[in-house]
Amino acid sequence: MSEQIGGFSRNTDGESLLGGSALKSLLSPQITTPAYFYDLSGIFKRVSQIKAAFGDAPHLIAYAIKANSAASIVKTVIEAGGGVDAVSGGELQLALACGAQSRDVVLSGVAKRDDEIRLALEKDIQALQAESVEELQRIAQIAELTSQVARVSFRINPSVEIDSHAHIATGHDKAKFGISRRDWNAAFAKIKQSPFLQLVGISTHVGSMLKTPASYLRSAKVVCEVAQHAQAEGHQLEYVDFGGGFGIDYGDGPADPPHHFAAEALGILKTEGLGHLKLVVEPGRSIVGPYGALVAQVIQTKVSGARRWAMIDAGMNDLLRPALYGAPHRIEPLSQQPQGEESFRVVGPVCESTDDFGDHDLCEDPDYVVIRDAGAYAFTMASEYNARPLPDEVFIRDGKIVHHSPSPGIDSWLAARLKA
Ligand SMILES: Cc1ncc(COP(=O)(O)O)c(C=O)c1O
Secondary structure, eight states, rough: OOOOOSEEEOTTTTEEEEEEEEEEOOOOTSSSSSEEEEEEHHHHHHHHHHHHHHSOOOEEEEEEEEGGOOOOHHHHHHHOEEEEESSHHHHHHHHTTTTTGGGGEEEETTTOOOHHHHHHHHTOOHHHHOOOOHHHHHHHHHHTTTTTTTEEEEEEOOOOSSSSOOOGGSTTTTTHHHHHEEEEHHHHHHHHHTTTTTEEEEEOOOOOOOOSSHHHHHHHHHHHHHHHHHHHHOOOOOOEEEOOOOOSSSSOOOOOOHHHHHHHHHHHHHHHHOSSSSEOOOOOOOHGGEEEEEEEEEEEEEETTEEEEEEOOOOTOOOHHHHHOOOOOOOOSSSSOOOOTEEEEESSSSTTTTTTTEEEEEOOOOOOOESSSSSSSGGGGGGGGOOOOOOEEEETTTEEEEEEEEEHHHHHHHHHHHHH
16 A cells, blocks of 8 residues: 655665665764755655646646755755645745746645735735635735735635544634635625635645545545536636645554545546646645654663663654654664564653653664654754754755755854844
């Protein structure tokens, strides 16, 4: 089911590889741990594989740039033919600076600021994905001030429950996201009223970490129904957007690969008689998650009571997901296979008890560890909490380091705090 291309593997000596390169051999005095490593070749292939699933059908793979906004990665996605789903003005600017065509960018986000709406209008992007009737009203007012017609989509909330962590489910009735069913008529009325709004799409995003396409397709069907209604009302739609959310295997079982989601989504679109519309999908995690690894040094081990601890130099400030959602990540020795009987509680140095990565099989005297599947929602959520500098990032293509973005170091943190 997993059909892995690139990403993490081990060689016959048990060494950790990323995109075929031994991670230990890539460490050098210039690269300080904790350091994120990314396999750009794997990311390129992943996007190409999704594109292939769409074939000749009009489509846009709007990469959810929030998952990983490193320019080397964003440019790789764009080179492979992708666009961008941005959720802030900053992300929008980054996407364009990385070479995205403005019509390959959508702007989502539940509370877009006025300056972000103005920026999207000025850049003439594919669409502002409106998340409420009130937001449509604000977009209309701002467009009127600049004498523009805003290209908008309705980001609908399809009331679909997904089998996922509560914090990453967004398409249900109590979520803050999207225009809920009872407001759809009001949203259509708002478009009708305002000459400054043009409805070009219907979109959704029901949440993350979907292992199979079932709930994705249920919400896609609701999007299609609203799109059919919009067309019947005379709106010249250009696209439907089924969102992202394709899951990956964090060690808790395989997920259907993203190109399967894409193929099934295209199937629904055609079955619903909407094959003439562009199909937008917004994958983030599935494009980058498996292609990143966080390498950390074991600062020390300690035995206390029945438990053995491994204290590593990566903390929750570098990788927040375990503390934020209780999200699992496989942590293994860097240079040898994990030994089943060498179990450690792996924790970081941050002064918080949630700075805890859980129990993992390491080896007898671990020196370095690799935290797997750390390409998504990892560096982008990193902070300098506890005066810990942001980690290094290292980019690998065809087995070689093509770029190293060093940590800004503690001096930049000190200088900024001294100015505060
Ligand atoms: C609007 C929107 N689109 C796409 C995504 C990407 O989701 P994923 O990384 O699970 O594919 C998100 C993630 O939260 C999102 O909020």
